[in-house]
Amino acid sequence: MSTDTSPPSRRGLIAFAWLWVGAPLAYGLYELVQKATQLFTG
Template identity: 80%
Template sequence: MPSDSSPPSRWGLIALAWLWVTAPLAYGVYELVRKATQLFTG
């Protein structure tokens, strides 16, 4: 049976890459919701 070929050090890099993408995305969604509520509530 082949074992998992990725070393444990790769998981840190993968986590950092996900954070690099999701942090700005989450901030953008937050700003969108905030501005949309201001637009519709006056």
Template identity: 50%
Template sequence: MSTPASSPGEQPTTHTPVGLIAFAWALVSVPLAYGLYNAVRAAGALFG
């Protein structure tokens, strides 16, 4: 059985768990959403 030849610059693929990706997105998006909400609320009070 032969395996396909890989080019010298090719790296093996890795698999990142879906839970880890979801956790990373939540870690970034929750504080971002909170900050945007407060910014819009403050801008509304300033201009409204």
């Protein structure tokens, strides 16, 4: 599914939705890697 057929307002909404979900997900993954590194390295 390409976003080229979407109107610009919808494209902005899709980008906002990705950021809304992606930012906490990226932060959670970052924290997970930090905790796992501490766990395995001591």
